[in-house]
Amino acid sequence: xxxxxxxxxxxxxxxxxxxxxxxxxxxxxxxxxxxxxxxxxxxxxxxxxxxxxxxxxxxxxxxxxxxxxxxxxxxxxxxxxxxxxxxxxxxxxxxxxxxxxxxxxxxxxxxxxxxxxxxxxxxxxxxxxxxxxxxxxxxxxxxxxxxxxxxxxxxxxxxxxxxxxxxxxxxxxxxxxxxxxxxxxxxxxxxxxxxxxxxxxxxxxxxxxxxxxxxxxxxxxxxxxxxxxxxxxxxxxxxxxxxxxxxxxxxxxxxxxxxxxxxxxxxxxxxxxxxxxxxxxxxxxxxx
Numbered sequence: 228x229x230x231x232x233x234x235x236x237x238x239x240x241x242x243x244x245x246x247x248x249x250x251x252x253x254x255x256x257x258x259x260x261x262x263x264x265x266x267x268x269x270x271x272x273x274x275x276x277x278x279x280x281x282x283x284x285x286x287x288x289x290x291x292x293x294x295x296x297x298x299x300x301x302x303x304x305x306x307x308x309x310x311x312x313x314x315x316x317x318x319x320x321x322x323x324x325x326x327x328x329x330x331x332x333x334x335x336x337x338x339x340x341x342x343x344x345x346x347x348x349x350x351x352x353x354x355x356x357x358x359x360x361x362x363x364x365x366x367x368x369x370x371x372x373x374x375x376x377x378x379x380x381x382x383x384x385x386x387x388x389x390x391x392x393x394x395x396x397x398x399x400x401x402x403x404x405x406x407x408x409x410x411x412x413x414x415x416x417x418x419x420x421x422x423x424x425x426x427x428x429x430x431x432x433x434x435x436x437x438x439x440x441x442x443x444x445x446x447x448x449x450x451x452x453x454x455x456x457x458x459x460x461x462x463x464x465x466x467x468x469x470x471x472x473x474x475x476x477x478x479x480x481x482x483x484x485x486x487x488x489x490x491x492x493x494x495x496x497x498x499x500x501x502x503x504x505x506x507x508x509x510x511x512x513x514x515x
Contacts, residue, residue: 232262233348236324236333236391238316241272244280245498246479247336249491252498254340255287261345266331267293268316268323296323304406305413314420317386318405321396329394334469335387337477339487339494342468347390347440352433356395359384359424360437362446362473384432386421387471388441399431442467444487445474460486 235254237247254263265284272280277293284291296316300323306312316323317333324331332348334340352358361382408423409416416422437443438450438458450458463470470487472478478491 234331236331238268243336249495249498253494265291321393333389337472339470355433356431358390358433360441
């Protein structure tokens with residue numbers, strides 16, 4: 228598939244605006260000449276914060292389209308503190324985003340992009356609806372447990388990076404089926420939206436290489452061991468496109484001090500330093 232613009236989907240609240248700006252900075256620096264369009268699904272980000280974010284994105288040459296998701300879509304959804312409305316957004320993106328949009332790349336905001344995204348964006352889904360990575364070989368034990376727990380055949384996918392065929396997803400993904408699954412399994416779900424995705428749509432998902440497209444930044448030694456020493460730091464910097472800072476400990480916290488902490492803090496500083504003057508790092512704004 229070829230498309231002029233790469234369409235990115237993000238979902239977050241006001242607390243994740245700064246991490247998103249760090250991620251966007253890394254995307255623009257490492258994808259020179261590409262055009263991006265960002266779609267933000269949210270429920271309660273104040274308009275003043277949205278205006279500032281849109282201004283910053285425009286200054287980067289990136290159109291940002293915020294969509295305040297209507298509560299009406301979730302009338303039949305189980306919504307509690309454990310299952311907030313926001314957890315459904317990426318699962319139901321095909322029903323929220325414009326019908327004219329055919330493909331989107333979902334990214335969690337706790338990510339750095341350090342190499343080009345174009346190969347992933349142009350990926351042939353081979354008849355599948357989604358593409359995602361499993362952290363197999365890094366956390367093998369949990370992968371097996373998740374297969375048993377969710378009664379699935381395929382490996383357990385991390386939903387923090389997902390390429391979506393929106394046209395196919397509009398047919399496959401039915402809101403009521405998701406809501407009913409949550410009602411039926413509410414006492415069994417550990418990572419609710421990720422568990423639902425794996426249970427209902429794992430069989431329609433193309434597996435992609437996590438070392439390239441969803442590298443779990445907690446497990447450098449695990450990747451090194453799994454690859455027989457091939458996935459050393461130079462390899463990661465040359466080949467890995469997406470570094471994902473999974474887990475509860477986040478790299479924007481002062482106490483975060485793992486192997487990739489200096490790299491994240493470097494991009495965070497670049498984002499803060501650039502402010503609205505980063506326009507030269509991206510292609511001109513696209514209407515695509």
